[in-house]
Amino acid sequence: MTDAPAYGFDTLQVHAGTPPDPATGAIQTPVYQSTAYQFRDAAHAARLFNLEEIGYIYSRLTNPTVSALAARITALEGGAGGICCSSGHAAQIMALFPLMAPGRNVVASSRLYGGTVTQFSQTIRRFGWEAKFVDFDDPGAIAAAIDGDTRAIFCETIANPAGHVTDLDAVAAVAADAGLPLIVDNTSATPWLCRPFDHGATLVVHSMTKYLTGNGTVTGGAVIDSGRFDWAASDLFPSLSAPEPAYHGLTFAGLGPMAFTFHSIAVGLRDLGMTLNPQAAHYTLCGIETLSLRMARHVSNARAVAQWLEADPRISRVSYQGLASFAGQERVSRICPRGPGALFTVGVKGGYEACVALVDRLTLFAHVANLGDTRSLIIHPASTTHRQLSEAQQVAAGAAPDMVRMSIGIEDPADLIADLDRALAAA
Template identity: 50%
Template sequence: MNDRIPGFSTLAVHAGAQPDPTTGARATPIYQTTSFVFNDADHAASLFGLQAFGNIYTRIGNPTNAVLEERVAALEGGTAALAVASGHAAQVIVLQQLLKPGDEFVAARKLYGGSINQFTHAFKSFGWNVVWADTDEPSSFERAVSPRTKAVFIESVANPGGTITDIEAIASVARNAGVPLIVDNTLATPYLIRPIDHGADIVVHSLTKFLGGHGNSLGGIIVDAGTFDWSKGDKYPMLSEPRPEYHGIRIQETFGNFAFAIACRVLGLRDLGPALSPFNAFLILTGIETLPLRMQKHCDNAKAVAEFLAGHPAVAAVSYAGLPGDKYNNLARKYAPKGAGAVFTFNLKGGYQAGVNLVSNLKLFSHLANVGDTRSLVIHPASTTHSQLDDAAKVKAGAGPDVVRLSIGIEDKEDLIADLEQALTA
């Protein structure tokens, strides 16, 4: 067994965890503490100087969180990870290491509406500028690159439409530009797609969604692939230049293939402070234990529901990459052969008002702004998550006025179909 590489389901249960050495507790304990006692003055100094690994203060690291970080890094095939308070916090921490005021990053137009808003508006106050590109045309990423570009950002499975991104094609663009590819893998999870295997340098997640899986805890995570040379070309001074706050050490030189994860922790999380609660880390860890079982059920149910909707007279179109003939079906078979995910959209013939009426008439589906729950969820993006966009931008983001987004849960598929049938009839 020592020579065997554990399978995905085994890692989902065991990676990063050991019985508690003091009590023998099998479940990872919740270390609900703000701070940790040092052995002596020299021990404290070595921790603060990054000369030794250990616990100082829960804003920077915590033993419960550390198990979560090691587990997700193992599932994604990365070298290290950092857990933070939310998916949005993960994006801020990542880009803070890469961008200075006036720098740019290229991002896919097909993104979660909150990310579009964050990139377009909130990041302007940092002097970070987004340039948009179209994942359906990977060459548009190449055209968007400029001397100021410091990163490329995509989603493996785009929210809200569930479209599949050609990761390898865009990774090639990023590699030729000499910048890292950041992939938000929230909707796919590593059970369906491992972006690092396809050229990603950094992976981020909203742990709130499928990894936690139960709609009870906010969280985010950053996974370092360990594949990018941060010293090349002096583009990334946070990692390549001496850090005055740590006696002049160079993060990349000192920490090698997990340098980016360390920089995110000691230069980002330490100072910006979006720490993940150990209690939330515990709940998310518990959710990850059943990730393979849940994701397969999510995908199987989603395909059945999509097939039903595709044949319904009130539905104009269904965007689900798992359907034969869908525009993204070939990419789904290449990147996500176990299933095309559980989040997708469909268009109603009655337009905006039909979308509003549908979400009002569903009874089993919960009408709320989340995805990745065990429960099935529904939302009308044009009136909610994407309402800040103008109509043209909504359509580009896959959230036009007639679009309804579903996040399919793990209930019996027959019950989900029956609920949609009665609501469409009503």
């Protein structure tokens, strides 16, 4: 689909990146279960390794099934290029890898998935990188945290676990003033609810494990580049703007809008090896075909369940920003005009123990460490996904000890409400 940008979202989610197989006419992209690919001759091999011709060398770098998936997500996000990798956490490292170096830092939102907080506060320090966590509702605090070693700004569109919608326009303005790329995790929103590039983002990352696949079958990640950032405008990003010693001195910025993507393949995937397997890519391609249908149902169900919970006297608070009682409707409608997703937290009267009792007594809600499934899911973050954080960090992330996180699925909302009513009564 060379004319992909002219098509609507519902058409792109079915067709983008996946023309019929030229060998067989198959309309579903085959699972290319191959490690390596035959070169036509020595000159063809040299052109591929020199990035003078696009093709396939080895499946740690590129695979036809995985490339088709990357092309589809790139089309949905409105980007220039992208890569897929083994998980959402892998995607975050892949996004930072060309930008960072020992002694450099990323300014990150304090409202992030607990695993990301741990990855940024602990694990990346082993690379000599640092993360500074600030409240992204305060653009001044973001600007104040930036220093001469800052190389990126990172946030989530709809923050996990509380469903807080980030004002991407305001954050992007700070990033632009500083000449820094803005990396946005769009997992909880998906490009159907928000396209961060339309709000000034530079890179978008996804945990494809969640809504993009939608059925809890595989793990996967993606990094999509807008193609709009000028990597050569300063000397902050030598991996892209200067001769790259890890790839025979090639200057990737000279490749134009695909510079970041080509670096991620030729150096990142080659050396980090965070490869997505083609079977997982196939499952995600199939899942994306119904993305808009599922997201519409996720949002409508989430609103119905959140409204019921808000009115229940056993509940102390509901964080869902699609409720009429939420004061920030202008931001929500500007960033996520189709609704703020289906992820939110619920305060249960009785605190920590009542949350645990509620989780144990639900029938339809699955108690799992995941979100974005067709099934409704619940977890108590303070004892699981955010357990490694201090209580102050839990509260800042929207995962206080008296909160449970809900990811509302596509079931009949009346059944979900009845399940919650029974469990709350028992708890």
